[in-house]
Amino acid sequence: MRPRSAFWPALALTAPLVLFLAFAYALPFLGVALWSVTLPEPGVGQYERLVSDPLVLSVFLRTFRICFLVTLIAVACAYAVTYVWVRGSRMQRRLIEICIFVPFWISLLTRAFGWLALLSNRGIVNSWLQALGLIDAPLALVRNEPSVIAGMVHVLIPFAVLPLASAMRAVDERVLLAARGMGASRLRIFWSVFFPMTLPGVIGATLIVFVFSLGFFVTPAILGGGRSIMVAELVYLRMFQSPDWGLGAAISVALVVLVAALMGLLARFARLGLMGSGR
Amino acid sequence: MSKRAVGLQAVGIGKTFGHFTALEDITLDIAAGEFLTLLGPSGSGKTTFLMVLAGFQAASTGRLFSDGTDITRSRAEDRSFGMVFQGYALFPHKSVAQNIAFPLQVRGVAREDIARRVDAIIARVGLVGHANKRPAQLSGGQQQRVALARALVFEPPVLLLDEPFSALDKHLRGRMQDEVARLHGEFGTTFVFVTHDQSEALSLSSRIAIFNHGRLLQVGAPRDIYERPSSRFVAEFLGEINLLPVGGIGHCARGTSGLFEEVRLTAPRHENLNGSAVLAVRPEHMSVSPEPPAEGNGVPARLAGTTYLGSAMRLAFATRSGTPLTVTLPSEAAGRILAHGPDVWVTWSFENGFLLPEQS
Ligand SMILES: Nc1ncnc2c1ncn2[C@@H]1O[C@H](COP(=O)(O)OP(=O)(O)O)[C@@H](O)[C@H]1O
Ligand SMILES: [Mg+2]
Numbered sequence: 001m002r003p004r005s006a007f008w009p010a011l012a013l014t015a016p017l018v019l020f021l022a023f024a025y026a027l028p029f030l031g032v033a034l035w036s037v038t039l040p041e042p043g044v045g046q047y048e049r050l051v052s053d054p055l056v057l058s059v060f061l062r063t064f065r066i067c068f069l070v071t072l073i074a075v076a077c078a079y080a081v082t083y084v085w086v087r088g089s090r091m092q093r094r095l096i097e098i099c100i101f102v103p104f105w106i107s108l109l110t111r112a113f114g115w116l117a118l119l120s121n122r123g124i125v126n127s128w129l130q131a132l133g134l135i136d137a138p139l140a141l142v143r144n145e146p147s148v149i150a151g152m153v154h155v156l157i158p159f160a161v162l163p164l165a166s167a168m169r170a171v172d173e174r175v176l177l178a179a180r181g182m183g184a185s186r187l188r189i190f191w192s193v194f195f196p197m198t199l200p201g202v203i204g205a206t207l208i209v210f211v212f213s214l215g216f217f218v219t220p221a222i223l224g225g226g227r228s229i230m231v232a233e234l235v236y237l238r239m240f241q242s243p244d245w246g247l248g249a250a251i252s253v254a255l256v257v258l259v260a261a262l263m264g265l266l267a268r269f270a271r272l273g274l275m276g277s278g279r
Numbered sequence: 280m281s282k283r284a285v286g287l288q289a290v291g292i293g294k295t296f297g298h299f300t301a302l303e304d305i306t307l308d309i310a311a312g313e314f315l316t317l318l319g320p321s322g323s324g325k326t327t328f329l330m331v332l333a334g335f336q337a338a339s340t341g342r343l344f345s346d347g348t349d350i351t352r353s354r355a356e357d358r359s360f361g362m363v364f365q366g367y368a369l370f371p372h373k374s375v376a377q378n379i380a381f382p383l384q385v386r387g388v389a390r391e392d393i394a395r396r397v398d399a400i401i402a403r404v405g406l407v408g409h410a411n412k413r414p415a416q417l418s419g420g421q422q423q424r425v426a427l428a429r430a431l432v433f434e435p436p437v438l439l440l441d442e443p444f445s446a447l448d449k450h451l452r453g454r455m456q457d458e459v460a461r462l463h464g465e466f467g468t469t470f471v472f473v474t475h476d477q478s479e480a481l482s483l484s485s486r487i488a489i490f491n492h493g494r495l496l497q498v499g500a501p502r503d504i505y506e507r508p509s510s511r512f513v514a515e516f517l518g519e520i521n522l523l524p525v526g527g528i529g530h531c532a533r534g535t536s537g538l539f540e541e542v543r544l545t546a547p548r549h550e551n552l553n554g555s556a557v558l559a560v561r562p563e564h565m566s567v568s569p570e571p572p573a574e575g576n577g578v579p580a581r582l583a584g585t586t587y588l589g590s591a592m593r594l595a596f597a598t599r600s601g602t603p604l605t606v607t608l609p610s611e612a613a614g615r616i617l618a619h620g621p622d623v624w625v626t627w628s629f630e631n632g633f634l635l636p637e638q639s
Contacts (some may be wrong), residue, residue: 172367177335181362182382182433192381196372265298 032249039246056234056251063231065214066220067128070152073208075202077153078160085161088169104158112222113156115151116142120150120224143225151219160205165199183219200269203234207266211259284438284469285346286311287332292341293492294327300325302493305341314470318480319490320516325473326365328490329439332471334358345436354492361430361438361468365445367422375425376410380435396432403465404458405430420451424458431462437469437512456483460528473512477517481505489513514559521562521604523578524637526555535634540599544576546632557635558585564631565606567594569619573639577626580604585613596625 037048050056058091085096103111118124119141126138141147171194179189219234224230229237231251238248285431289508296301297407302324309315317325330336333341335353342351370378372603377396383393384385401410404424414422421441421485430438443459444452460483480487481501489496489504489512497509508514525537535544536557544558571577580596583603592613596604604625608616616623 042449172366172368173367174364177355178362178364178368178429179370181333181360182333182385182429183356183359184381184385185356193370197370199372217288225634 002180006013033085033253035245036253041251046246047218047254048116049247050250050254053247055077056247059229059231061137061236062145062228063214066149066152066228066230067210068147070156071206071210073149074153074213075160075205078157078164080207081157082161082164082168086165094139100161102156103154107223108218110156111155112151112219115147115154115223119147142223145224147223148220148228152213152216153217153221155207155216159207159212163208164198164201167198167204171197198253203269204266207262207269211262211266214255214259283434283436284467286310286469287437287471288344288347289328289332290342290344292331292338292343294324294331294336295339297636300493302331302338305495307473307495307498309469312467312469313417314460314472314483314485316472316474316484316487317490318477318487318516320515321475323490324493325475325490326441327493329362329441329471329473332437333360333362333439359433359622361433361435362442363423363430363438363443363445365441367414367426367443369425371414374411374413375417376555378414378425379429379432382429382536386397386433400428400432403570410572419447420455423447423455427459427462431466431468434466435468437471438466439471440470442473442475444474445476450481458484471556481517489516491516499546505519507633508559508635511557511559514635519583519605520561520564521565522635523558523560523586523598523602524555525558525634526552528552528556528634534629537634539578540602542576542578543630544578545630546576547630549634551637552634553562555637557637558633560627560632562593562605562607565604565625565627567606567608567616567623568626569623571624572626573624575628576632577624578604580625581622582621583618595621603637 037044039046081096081100084092085100088096113222116123120126121138121140121142123141125141126135129135130138175197176189178195179193186191215232216230217236220228220230221233221236224233235248235251235255237242238251242248285554288306289307289309292305293300305328308515317328319325331338334350334353334357338351342349344350345358357446370381373381379397379400380393383396388396397410400485401407404427406421406424406428409417409421413426417425426443430440440459444455456479459472471596472483477596484501486498487501487504488498491512497504497513500506505517505590508517514520514522523539527538529536530548531545531551534545534548535550535552537558538541538544539558546558549556568577571579577617578598580598582594583597584595586593586595587610588607590610591607592610594606594608594613594616596606598604606625
C-alpha cells in the first residue's frame, strides 16, 4: 500500500526539479543531438569527421592529456591538503579552510585573470625576476599548457578535498595505533594502511575532478590564449566562429556520452566503497 | 613460561588531560608471565593506563620499567607489545591472513616463514577456512580471534587487551574467555587484560588490579580481593554484598566486634578501626535459621521478598531498623527455611564477615 499512497505526493514534490531538468537540459540536448545528424545535411557525416579530422582529434588528445595531468596533480595536492585538514592541529585546520574555501567563492573568471596578472609578460613574476636581474626578457609563462594546467588544478582542488576528507574521517584511529604497536614505521603505516583505507575516496575524487576538467572552458580559454584549445573551446569556436554547427553538436554529444560513462563508473565505485567499509 | 615474557614495573604513573587527572600515582608490579586484569568502572582510567603501558600515550609523571630497564620514553613501535584494541581495530582492506602477516612483514620475516607462522596461528585460534575473508565478512567472535592472532603471532613479550569481549554475547564471551586463558597458558606471555566485568576478572586472572577515578585501589589474587577487600568500593564492585553499620567498636582476643541493633557482631581482627565501621558479608556466605545461632553471628530479620534464580534463590530481608540483607541459598534449602514463617535469624560464621572503614 505504501508505494501507492506515497507516489503522488513524492511526484508532486520532485516534479519541479524533473520539469526543470527536462526543459533546461534534456530538451536542449536533444536539439543539439538532432543538429549533429541533420546539419548541414542528414546523416552521420559529422561523427565520421569527429574520428577522422586531425584537428578535432588533436584537440581531443590534448584535452585528455591536460585533464589527465590536471587530475593527477589536483588529487595528489588535495590528498596532502586534506590530510593536514583532517589530522592537523586546530591552527592548521583553520588555515586550510581559509585557503581552500575562500577561493571557492570567487568567480572562475576572476581567478583566471589572477593567474594572468601573476604570469603574463608584464605580470608580477616576470617583472620581479627582471627587477632582480635574473632574466633579460620576460619568460613565456602563459598561453601554454602548463599555465592552463596550473589554473585548472587551482580550481579543481576543492572538489577533490571533500570526498577525500570523508574517506579520511572514516579511518579508525585505533587501526593506525594498532599498526604502530606492531612496530610499523610511519611510512609503512601510510602506504600499507592509511592510503589503502582511503582509496575509495581517491577514486571518487579522481573521477569527479576528471569529469569536471573535461568540460573546462573559461580557464583554458584565458590562460591558453587560443593556443591550447580544449574540447569545450573547440565547440564554442565551431558554433560561433566557423560556423560549423553540425560538427560542434557532434563534439558536444561525444563529450556528454563520455562524461555519462565516467559518472556511471563513479556510481559503481561509490557503491563498492560503501561495501568495502562494511556499512 | 616463554623466555620472552617480561615483567613491567609502573612507578608513580600519572596522566593528566588539561586540568583533568585521568591517572594518579599508579604504582604496580606486573610479573613476567602473569595474567593481570585491570578492573574498574567505565571512565576509571583503565584504557589510559594501557595506552601508557603500550607507549601510545606518554605518562605525565612517573616511570615505567620493563624487567628493570627504563622504558618511560621509548616509543610504542620500539616496545612492540601486542595489543588487542576495544573494537578489534583490524585492517578492513586486508584479508585475515594479511592482517595476521602484517606484524611479521614489519619485522622483515622471510616470506616462507610468514606463511608457515600465519597458517599455524590460524589453526591455533580456530580460523581455518577463513584465511582469505575480509574482517567485514566475519562474525564478532571470529574478528576477535583475528585480533588475538595478529597480536600474538610475533610472540610479543607483553600482550595488552582492552575489553576484548565487551561486544560479544554472553555465550560467546564465555568461550572466548576459555580461549584466552588457554592462549595465555600456551604462549606464556605476560597478559594485561582490561575489563569492567567483575566475573570475567575473577575467573580469568592470576591477579586483579582495581581502578576507580584514576587511582589504583587494591591489587591481589581474585580470592584475596573478593574475600578481603580493603575498601567499600572494592567490596561492592566485586559483587553483591551486605553492609551492616556497626558502632561501639571493640577489640578482643578473637577479633574485632561492634554493635548492630543491640546485637554484638564479631569479625576477624581489624586494628585501625575506632567508634563505628561497616561489617560486610557476601550473600552466599549467609544462612537463615528459625533460632538465634549458638555461635557465630546472627541478626533478627523479616522476609521481604524472594527471587528464583534457577539453581539458587535470592532472599531479601529487612532488619528491625530496616537495613536490607540479601541471602542466596540453594533452592531446596530456601524452600525449607521459608516454611518457618517470615520472622527468622540471618546468620553467618565469624570468619565470613569483614570490617571496613565507614568512609572509603
Ligand atoms: N585523550 C583524552 N583527552 C581527554 N580526556 C581523556 C582522554 N582519554 C581519556 N580521557 C578521560 O580519562 C578518563 C579515563 O578514560 P579511560 O582510560 O578511557 O577509562 P576506561 O577505559 O576505564 O573506561 C575518562 O574520564 C576520559 O574521559
Ligand atoms: Mg576503556
